[in-house]
Amino acid sequence: MGVSLRDVAARAGVSVKTVSNVVNGSAPVSPHTREKVRRALAELGYRPNLSARSLRRGRTGVVALVLPGLDDPYFAELARLVTEAAAEHGWTVLIDQTGGRADRERQVLRGAGAQLADGLLLCPVTVGRRELADRTDATPLVLLGERVPGGTVPQVAVDDRRAAYEATGHLLSLGRTRVGVIGARGPRGPGAARRRLAGHRQALRDAGLPQDARLVPPTGTYRRAEGAAVLRRLLELDEPPQAVVCFDDLLALGALRAALSAGLRVPRDLALAGFGDIEDGRYSTPTLTTVSPDKAALARSAVALLAARIDGAPGGSGDSGAPAVVAGHRLLVRESTVGVAAAAGPDPVVPPQSSGAQSPGAQSSGSSTGAISS
Template identity: 50%
Template sequence: MSVSLKDVAERAGVSIKTVSNVVNNYRHVTPAMRTRVQQAIDELGYRPNLTARHLRKGRTGIIALAVPELENPYFAELAGAVVDAAAEHEYTVLLDHTGGRREREILVSQGFRARVIDGLILSPIELETEDLLGRDHDAPLVLLGEREYDLPYDHIAIDNVAAARVAVRHLLGLGRSRIAFLGARTDRVNEPSHLRLRGWRAELAECGLPAPDSMVAPTGGWDHADGAAAMARLLDSGELPDAVFAYNDLIAIGAMRVLSERGLRVPQDIAVVGFDDVTGGRYGAVTLTTISPDKQTIARLAVRSVVERLLGTAEGPLTSGPRELRADFRLVARESTLGRR
């Protein structure tokens, strides 16, 4: 049989209200009383009924997280961080993936699960600003990722232009001067690939170096195969860079495979930098230098934003408008640029 608050109260010799105050971590409980109640909780193995607690507040206790694809290690690692962050607020995460398709992102954002979730964290790829202008339900929405939106929703991102400049600066500092960019999507000017391309151009320009279009290799997607194909096309065109900055780690790993097949050494002949710091990049034959976004902070900011908006709804509207929240990043230098030490 499950243990109730009443059982704990009887074991501790206190009122049910006192036990509730301890369980909900209210401040005005003496240390001695808190210890006494906690001992009874431990002895009886009491576990709070989080579902009932949320329902009493008119909520479900569920936050949805929608990402483009779970096969991409970056989104899988981010999802794990969101689950951990939500647990700290006693929330469960409902995970969904959109395949990066606009119609699916619209469906998710318009609240087709509005009755079962309290809020939504969405990482869109194809969604446009106008797709969200008619959103007509109250569940808080938080946008992740580097696409630029002018919308009344909290947005959490890193500075992609600055991060790209750090990656290129690292390569320049190693004496590289013909730095290619793999992973451009020139048809979407406000998405992350364009921002990273902008950072690539800006850093080269500041150093007085050319940034020719012939050194930009577009990709149709963001996987290993896309990176391999882009690298092969670049080499077949006659261009021979001495370094590559890739849109993400998967593209970088695919590119390194082709370089190896063509008899080119990493980093002696061509140095490579990726983006995302996924686990696989740390364990290849040549470990990958990469830009590492602070995924834990991104997750904590996203969950906290949803919770704060929920509290604002319960206790009166928040006075603050939509917030642009930034997470940090760092360059992690490994063998693909430094060689083995």
Template identity: 65%
Template sequence: MVSLKDVAQRAGVSVKTVSNVVNGYAYVSSGTRNKVEAALAELDYRPNLSARNLRGGRTGVIALAVPELDAPYFAELSRAVIEAASERGWMVLIDQTDGEAEHERRLLQGVREQSVDGLILSPVAIESDDLAARTDDTPLVLLGERVLDGPAHHIAVDNQRAAREVTAHLVELGHTRIAAIGAQERPGMGTARLRLAGYREALRDAALPYDEELVVFTPSYRRADGAEAMRRLLALPQPPRAVFCFNDLLALGALRTALSRGLRVPQDVAIAGFDDIEDGRYSTPTLTTVSPDKQQIARTAVEALHARIGGGVRTRRGLPAEQEVVARHRLVVRESTAGTARP
């Protein structure tokens, strides 16, 4: 195995300088860094991550816990986290919580019997009291809505603003009877609550009435839930001419019901979703949606966890140790609302 000493001899520098380059320290001149990187490549140097982690009292493994692994949004987000973690030489242990409060509480108190260096958690059911009662000192980063107060990084999408934007898009197209699919009765569903609030804001901004008849509660966010919700909306004496679904799976289910009834989308009813999953880019018609920046969410979460594991108050990018970060999002207009996709 090639050692740091071998690389140092090839580059004509000290072992300490090679170590600084390998570990990403900034205070190395560009000329020296180039020489070391060339020597690393020539000798095909591979760092011994296991030895490095053992010396630092770490495992080189982090945990990622999401509500549903088979939900495309969380599958795509998990992939992005794995890619970002692998750049730091970390392996990722993935867990599925099913949105159950007890499961999420167990994670807060320690990731089962596994020894991990940090935890990235996308909570659904726990409350602020659960976080306050936490005794485990494993570094923690939270994804999703800011429903928990406490000393942890929090990476979120502005769901209320995004929902307002997509509803406003439907208003701009001339729709006045706009439905919403995906409201939730379960406590702790902050995402659904904020998306509903954004929907209501857009209606209010357009001086349109809020009609409870047009808001369909769903037990979950599956395609079947969207299909059933759309069936109920189409059975109304005055069906809606546009529908905002709180995620893309609901929208795809709603789209299936509309097409099976012989309706044209978007001519007879426009349908929009949220999450920008791959399926929506290839559906017929393609799906208008809100696209959160999953890569930014994943990389920021990994960077924040690295800062907490290292015990520092800031990362290399200046991110404070306790901070809420709002990830970027954009409205992607496609055929299901506009008839044609916008660039």
């Protein structure tokens, strides 16, 4: 701490401007002078000290993105997109992983880990209306990917209910009447899972089909291993499902592997659909039918809402009428539900950079904006 460019300039016998040119690479400096400056910097242990400067004006230029875990490719991709959107506001993003644990999420709401952040983007798993109402920390907060009713915190999410309705509707349209669900989390689980389950059930009702609770086994973590384990349980039923909608691509990819290991042909014996459109599912064999949220729009909207909150910044949890943005989504129909011939031409591999782009032959539906159905 405390070594200034002036100190370095004095030590090196050059101007402050020259030191600045070396440190910031802002203008060319002769090799001889450069080496003198470099030596002075090293001897004095110089470090740029923007943090103190930022603190003087009450901002650090850092926002925290709090999510369950970077191991999930969906959140890793979202983190990249948030980082890019935040960079346009001049922010650095600090990523904090909760493991989806309630105690860690509550700590975050109390301000732990936010000491250095101008604002918080939280992808919650356990946080609900009560936790938000109890919040004491005044750091500006935006919820990303989850909807908590009550209007106290700005939030951006896709229309989970409608998306699941479309996914199950697609499976029903293929003539599969016994449709299982992997990813139901029970009443204390995340609201997104509950809304997806409601959409699934609505699709069954609208098709005049019965609800069979055995086809909706409880699911723990959203990991490949859990998807494989729950699928094996479904296959042990007297009447196993003809199709399964998974509320996460990792669950679907685990289920796919377990189905293939069990000797099933996918989609002929079992059709599988996921949620999230991670790159993995564009390269699996078969490729994975999935709900593709507009992740870039999720990231951009969340950052824009946070910027507005930081600039306007009236208190934390006291105000009401906070904005709720609905990002669009599409159902990408691929081989895991319709087979190779129907899904695509000779090469079903999709270039990876076009996040949200459709496979050749994929069908799209439901890019919605407006109120979230509940």
